[in-house]
Amino acid sequence: MTMLHADGIDLAADRRGSADAPAVLLIAGGGQSMDWWTPEFCDALSAGRLQVIRYDHRDTGRSAQSPPGRxxxxxxxxxxxxxxxxxxxxxxxxxxxGMSMGGGIAQALAVGHPDRVASVTLIESSPAGGDHGSLPGPTPAVAATWTEPPPAIDWADLDSVIDYRVDVERPYACPERFDEARVRHIASLEVRRTANMESSMSNHFVAAPSGGVDPAMIAAPTLVVHSVDDPMFPVEHGKALAAMIPGSRLLRLTGVGHEVPPPHTWDVVLPAVRRLVSESS
Structure with missing residues (x-):
């Protein structure tokens, strides 16, 4: 783990692999620390041939913190x-x-800073702008997480916060395939590493959004990874991205929710990402 100090901002990052190897930057979703890109995922992706970097967004993990709601x-x-x-x-x-919000960040970088982007992999994401037509909304269970009042949480009670973090992920999982033991392990790491979980669970969603970009302007080679069982962004979102980005490829998954690809998909997802990196380096 490395603490980076850039432009007055503290950002925690973890780099694995040789600094001389092609660099892969993993960008997590909204309210997610780097912990959701597990070390096992990073090492399997690297396969000894890539440097893989993950980092904590602000208000997650060890990165800079703001007050809850502000x-x-x-x-x-x-x-x-x-x-x-x-x-x-x-x-x-x-x-x-990039995963979900991280996919939106990746789109913005690929359009706004094309000289810094060698390739793009968009996981369970959605077009960040452009003419994508009408896209279906989330399942009722996911939509309810935005409209129902949040439960009263004692943020000083570690076990209660971990339970809450696990429950937050539950409606985003593929129906009948919620790996609670795995999610609880990751959530426990995240909660123990994060200075203010109340900020972590809210601030990304109340911050002023970034300006939209048209995915059709992405020139970097692109892979779109999307599950037919995503309850947040139904697969039509992934299809729209693939249709908008010139030359992109769509990899459909099954049995996966709105999540970083879990271990049972790695034999499909990781070779596809490594192939894109190899062809684009």
Whole structure:
């Protein structure tokens, strides 16, 4: 784990693999620390041939914190943070792998900073702008998480916060395939590493959003990874991305929710990402 200090911002990052190898930057989803990109995932992706970098967004893990409900940053700042990480490691061009909100950040970087982006992998994401037509909304269970009052949480009670973090993930899982033991393990790591979980669970969603970009303007080679069982962004979102981005490829998954690809998909997902990186380096 490395603490980066860039432009007055503290960002926690973890780099695995040789600094001389092609760089893959993993960008987590909203309210997620780097812990959701597990070390096992990173090492399996690297396969001894890539350097894989993961980092904590602001208000997650060990990165800079704001008071709950009052983020001192915008969505555009979260985009720039990814560049700050690359700059801190002296990386000119990287292969971006973004999950959900992280996919939106990857799209913004690929359009706004094409010279820094070697390839793009968009996982369970949605078009960040452009003419994508009408797309279906989330399942009722996911939509309810935005409208129902949050439960009363004692943020000083570690076990209660971990239980809550697990429950937050539950409606985003593939129906009948919620791996509670695995999610609880990751949530426990995240809660123990994060200075203020109340901020972590809210601030990304109340920060001023970044300006939209048209995915059709992405010139970097692109892989879209999307599950037919995603309850947050139904598979039509992935199909729209693949249709909009010139030359992109769509990899459909089954039995996966709105999540970083779990271990049972790695034999399909990781070779596809490594192939894209190899062809684009």
């Amino acid at each position: 983020p001192d940053y915008t969505g555009d700042d979260l985009v720039t943070d990814a560049l700050r990480v690359l700059n801190a490691f002296d990386i000119e061009r990287a292969h971006l792998v």
